[in-house]
Structure formats: C-alpha cells, structure tokens
Amino acid sequence: MNYSKTMSIQDNLLQIKQSLPAQVTLVAVSKTKPVSDLMQAYEAGQRIFGENKIQEMTEKYEQMPKDIEWHMIGHVQTNKVKFMAPFVSLIHGVDSLKLLEEINKQALKNNRIIDCLLQIHIAEEETKFGLNEAELIELLQSETFKNLHNIKVVGLMGMATFTESQSQIRKEFQHLKTIFDTFKIQNSSFKILSMGMSGDYQLAIECGSTMVRIGSSIFGGR
Ligand SMILES: *Cc1c(COP(=O)(O)O)cnc(C)c1O
Numbered sequence: 041m042n043y044s045k046t047m048s049i050q051d052n053l054l055q056i057k058q059s060l061p062a063q064v065t066l067v068a069v070s071k072t073k074p075v076s077d078l079m080q081a082y083e084a085g086q087r088i089f090g091e092n093k094i095q096e097m098t099e100k101y102e103q104m105p106k107d108i109e110w111h112m113i114g115h116v117q118t119n120k121v122k123f124m125a126p127f128v129s130l131i132h133g134v135d136s137l138k139l140l141e142e143i144n145k146q147a148l149k150n151n152r153i154i155d156c157l158l159q160i161h162i163a164e165e166e167t168k169f170g171l172n173e174a175e176l177i178e179l180l181q182s183e184t185f186k187n188l189h190n191i192k193v194v195g196l197m198g199m200a201t202f203t204e205s206q207s208q209i210r211k212e213f214q215h216l217k218t219i220f221d222t223f224k225i226q227n228s229s230f231k232i233l234s235m236g237m238s239g240d241y242q243l244a245i246e247c248g249s250t251m252v253r254i255g256s257s258i259f260g261g262r
Contacts, residue, residue, distance in 0.1 A: 069113065070090065070259060090111040126150050158197070159198065161198070162199070164203075213249070
C-alpha cells in the first residue's frame, strides 16, 4: 500500500493493522520522524517502534511513554550498544559474534537478557549487511556463542533486493523462510522472522514473515 498525504498517521496505521494477519507483528518504523508523529501512532494504539540510529532512539525513549517497545532495526556499532542496553526490546540487525558479545556484556551490566535477531544476507546487493548460511551455522555452533547467557537469539531478519521484480523478492524471502525453518528445528527460541517493509510486506507475509517493519506507509516519505 502507498501512503497518502491526505490521510493521517492514525488512518494509515489502522488500515495497515487491519490488513495484517493476527500472527504478524507490526513494527512502526519511525526513524527521522519527530516525537509528535510517533505520539499520533501511540495514541492510535501502536506500542512497537523501530529506529535505525541508537542516539535518536535513546532520545525518543527518554521523551515518550514507558510502555513502548523499542526495536533497533539498523546496523549497530559496537561502541554504541551501551546506550540502548538499558531499554531496547529487540535488536534486529545482529550480524557478528563480536557484536553479540558486546550486547551480552552490556545486557549483563543492566541485569537483563536482550532479545536479538540475526540478520541474514538475502539480497543481490553487496552493500546490505548480514550473514550467509555458513556463517550462521558457524556462529550458532561456536563455544563463545553458547556461553552468552544475557542474549537470546529469537529469530532471523532479512532485507530483499531493492527491485521491481516481484519474483526476485519472493525468491529471496522464500530463501530466508527456508533457512528460518531449518534452524527453528534446532533452536526452540527461534520464533520471529522479521521481513517486509512498506513496499514488500504483503509478499513477505505470503512467504511466512511474522514481523513487518513499516515506515513510510505509516508516517509518510522521509
Ligand atoms: C527504514 C527501514 C524500514 C522501513 O522502510 P519503509 O520502506 O519506510 O517501510 C524497514 N527496515 C529497515 C531495516 C529500515 O532501515
């Protein structure tokens, strides 16, 4: 669905929510948008917000009601993990053991267990972050990983290629779903498959997504 300038944030949000199956969770991606916009979504009932910069997310966290779940959806720099460790609910874009170790360390300091998704590279573009399947296996089987008790890997995240080709996007989402299903058998904590944005979330849901990250269709273009 395309956002409309004549429709309010509340209208956009409610329309999208109505179109989502019950098992699919909506992350409202509010990066670059002012707190007043986020509050409109909050007042319409939205409680999960996604941001891609730690500093921006922390500032919004401080200003907004405390029953919000904050999801970090962007690439995470190791040296900034400490700023979000006290409050972040789910980190979507984890793509290295080194980063997991830092999240674990900061979670321990805050006496928390932080939920994480491992980002898998499914797109054709070289620039998108993420692990391939071999790297995923290596990470999950490493002794270091097994000793991280303050993080919990609850699933996978991926981004499809930015293309008009629906068949290409479908192929990439199906690939991620296959990997997810394989690893779910061995990891009982695997529950979340985060895939789908404004332009491709319907396709992602058809391919088995359980969590969609939608920004511009709710808040307008950036
Ligand atoms: C910005 C962003 C989104 C949302 O994109 P829209 O096209 O605005 O819905 C989803 N996922 C990630 C990782 C993003 O950075």
